[in-house]
Amino acid sequence: MLDRIDVALLRMLRKNARLPNKTLAEKTGVAPSTALERIRRLHESRTIQGYHAEVAPAAIGIGLQAMVAVRLARHSRPMVDGFLDHLQGLREVLAFYHLAGADDFLVHVGVRDSAHLREFALTAFTEREEVAHIQTHLIFDFHRNTELPVYLQSPDLQSPG
Structure with missing residues (x-):
């Protein structure tokens, strides 16, 4: 089950998958080793299915x-x-x-x-x-939404706004 740290990491990676681990850790308030381990588990569980480059x-x-x-x-x-x-x-x-x-x-x-x-x-x-x-x-035009809607039960995991 995802918690607020996992969701925060996913939201940041959705907006910019190239963020360094140190930045991800700082913005979520965890140690860099914790952020790295959580992202590894998100990959293993196939919650994160991959990354791509947005090409013009x-x-x-x-x-x-x-x-x-x-x-x-x-x-x-x-x-x-x-x-x-x-x-x-x-x-x-x-x-x-x-x-x-x-x-x-x-x-x-x-x-x-x-x-x-x-x-x-x-x-x-x-x-x-x-x-x-x-x-x-x-x-005529295409824009990807980088916001990540979260529909889990816990109120602290919901999308802001």
Whole structure:
């Protein structure tokens, strides 16, 4: 079970995963060895699943991003699993979500331009037999929320505000 120290460490790492252990310890009021051990346990328990670098899309040639809503023709485990494997193999796919509701997947893609998006949508989605329908939404701007909502029972663990 997480306590207030664990949650404080997670909140700080969510905002800046490159904070030195000394800073994490100071801001949580624990010894550096304690902070290091707690972060190690958060990794071992898979509470912390990894770190990533936020890269400016334009710096790597992504000129256009879109969310593609995908509706499958049928819903069988082999079809869903096959489509998941397909998505994981596409370099244009930045993230994807398996959904409940009218659409089955929401796929965040990054491409060079509108011609690249058109070609990608045709080959990655519409040419696949399990796909019944797609709808593409262009993304004008993207911002990641670095705040960490916490919905645990203890009042001292709740998100501030």
